[in-house]
Amino acid sequence: MQQAESQGPKIGVLAIFLTFSHVTLSSFGSPLFWARRALVERQHWLTEREFVDLLALGQLLPGPNVLNVTVMFGYRFAGWTGAAAAVAGFLGWPCLVVVGMGILYQHYGTLPQVQQALTGMSSVAAGLLLATVIKLSMVLPRHWRPWLFGALAFVGVGIMRWPLLWVMGALAPWAVVAAWKEQQQ
Amino acid sequence: MNPVDLGGLFLHFLILWFLAIGGPSTIFPDIHRYVVDVHHLLTNAEFAEIYTLAQVAPGPNAMYVTMIGWHLAGWLGVAATTIPLLIPATTLTLLVGHLNERYPNAPIGYAIRRGLTPITIGLVFASSTILMRTVNHDWRGYLITLLTVAVVLRKSLNPLWLFAGGALAGILGLV
Numbered sequence: 001m002q003q004a005e006s007q008g009p010k011i012g013v014l015a016i017f018l019t020f021s022h023v024t025l026s027s028f029g030s031p032l033f034w035a036r037r038a039l040v041e042r043q044h045w046l047t048e049r050e051f052v053d054l055l056a057l058g059q060l061l062p063g064p065n066v067l068n069v070t071v072m073f074g075y076r077f078a079g080w081t082g083a084a085a086a087v088a089g090f091l092g093w094p095c096l097v098v099v100g101m102g103i104l105y106q107h108y109g110t111l112p113q114v115q116q117a118l119t120g121m122s123s124v125a126a127g128l129l130l131a132t133v134i135k136l137s138m139v140l141p142r143h144w145r146p147w148l149f150g151a152l153a154f155v156g157v158g159i160m161r162w163p164l165l166w167v168m169g170a171l172a173p174w175a176v177v178a179a180w181k182e183q184q185q
Numbered sequence: 186m187n188p189v190d191l192g193g194l195f196l197h198f199l200i201l202w203f204l205a206i207g208g209p210s211t212i213f214p215d216i217h218r219y220v221v222d223v224h225h226l227l228t229n230a231e232f233a234e235i236y237t238l239a240q241v242a243p244g245p246n247a248m249y250v251t252m253i254g255w256h257l258a259g260w261l262g263v264a265a266t267t268i269p270l271l272i273p274a275t276t277l278t279l280l281v282g283h284l285n286e287r288y289p290n291a292p293i294g295y296a297i298r299r300g301l302t303p304i305t306i307g308l309v310f311a312s313s314t315i316l317m318r319t320v321n322h323d324w325r326g327y328l329i330t331l332l333t334v335a336v337v338l339r340k341s342l343n344p345l346w347l348f349a350g351g352a353l354a355g356i357l358g359l360v
Contacts, residue, residue, distance in 0.1 A: 024244045031245055057285055060298050062205040062273045064245045071274045072282040083279065087271065094244025095251055099263065101238050102255035109234065113356055120329060120355025122237040122320035124347045127333025129210060129313040134338065137306050149300075150307035157214045158311025161222070164215035168204050171304055179300035183292060 011045060011077040013085045019043060020070055020089035031066040031090075039073065046073070067091070149175045189226060189257045191265040198250065198269035205273070207305025209247035213312035216250065217319070226257055233320045241348055325360045 019038055027034040032055070039046045046054070051069075058068035067090065074086030108114050140146045149171060156167035197219055201212040213236075220226045227235070235256060239249035247270060254266030285294070321327045333347055354360055 027243055027245075056298070057282060058278075059207065060294065060301075061278050061281055062203050063209075063270060063278070064205075064247045064274075065208050066245060067247075067270075067274050068278045071278045075279055075282065083275070087274070091244070091248075091267075091271070094242060094248045095263070095267065097242045097244065098239055098248045098252045099255050101242055102235075102252045105235070105238060105252075106256065116355040116358065116360075117352035118234045118237060118355065119320070119322075119326070120351035120353070120360045121241070121348050122233045122316075122351075123326045123329035123360060124333045124344075124351035125237045125240050126313060126316040126320050127330040128240070128337060128344055128347070129309070129316055130330065131334045131337035132210070133306060133309040133313055134334065136309065140303055140306065146303035148303075150303035150310070153304040153307030154311045154314075157308055158314050161214070161218055163218070164204055164212060164308075165200060168304070172301060175304055176297050176300035180293070180296035183296055183299070 011082070013078050013081050016074055016078055016082050017085040017089040020074075020086045021093055024090045025093055035066050035069060045077065145178060149178075189262065190224075191258060191261055194254075194257075194262075195265040195269060198266050199272060202269045202273050203277070206301050207308065209245070209250075210312045211305055211308035214308070214315050216253075217315055220253060227253065229319050231256070233316070236316070237320075241345070329354060329360060 023031060023034045023038050036051055040048055040051050054069045054072055055065065057072065058065040061068045067087070070086045070090045071083050074082035074084070076082075078085070109118075137150070140150065153167060153171055156162050156171075157164055198216075201215055205212045217232060221229055221232050232253075235252045236249045239252045240246055242248060250266040250270060251263055254262035254264070256262070258265070285291075317327070317330055321330060329351060333351075336342060336347065337344075351360075
């Protein structure tokens with residue numbers, strides 16, 4: 001705890017709430033870009049290195065990456081209330097916006113023109129996700145094992161449509177052990 | 186529509202969020218399987234439309250689960266699908282963040298990350314193919330998807346422009 005708190009100055013809970021509100025309301029697409037800009041470039045609360053470290057942890061942990069960064073950041077600089085303020089700012093507004101959209105969708109979702117626009121936009125959404133995974137796969141080493149694990153996960157969940165819990169339970173332990181052994185060599 | 190089993194929904198989403206290493210896209214296939222295939226709470230088209238709308242909203246992409254909750258059961262539905270998203274981040278994340286600041290160089294962290302990265306990528310690839318099959322009814326839909334991929338891989342453009350293009354193509358009857 002003491003270590004955590006000595007790493008940076010205390011930041012006011014309100015400042016944390018407002019900053020993460022700003023981050024989330026600016027982020028169309030990935031919030032990552034906006035979080036880095038706010039915390040590193042504008043407020044200078046974190047160095048580039050500290051931000052990348054937090055992000056790496058956020059990616060390792062389950063859940064939305066930037067949400068994990070949000071929680072750890074708030075906790076590090078202002079304890080429990082800081083974490084709560086950061087999450088409230090980061091998720092509260094999108095929650096309200098999405099509910100507002102849900103109301104509109106229930107009223108106007110069946111109009112033919114809305115349907116047509118949504119169809120076109122859905123095809124774009126699929127393309128964005130596919131492009132993201134193509135970019136992500138560039139980081140995989142040119143070695144058969146990671147590609148085999150990736151392919152098995154894809155077939156199990158994407159083709160066979162098995163429950164994720166089974167597929168992860170079967171694959172994840174082997175994948176981690178293999179990576180661990182490789183590291184020891 | 187049948188009354189929604191909110192407790193079951195909550196529990197299923199809770200398990201999924203603990204598995205969501207690599208982000209929300211990895212659990213997309215299982216959310217689709219649960220909501221559309223197993224429990225028939227939404228049609229394929231509704232699922233795709235809600236997902237798409239939430240991508241256009243500000244904030245994390247995962248908020249489509251909130252909108253699913255709203256669509257199924259109002260504020261109680263929002264709670265049933267959104268609170269599970271918060272639980273790993275407030276328990277596991279705080280714990281690990283805490284440990285990490287004590288032991289910054291633990292090798293197990295690297296092994297887990299290196300081991301799980303390929304699985305994450307395979308799962309996101311599964312998400313994108315399921316989404317493609319869900320939303321695209323013929324070759325024109327696939328063409329828009331592939332055009333999107335080509336643009337995103339070459340240019341850094343705000344995705345909202347692409348969504349606007351897709352909406353226009355839809356309204357003009359091109360898809």
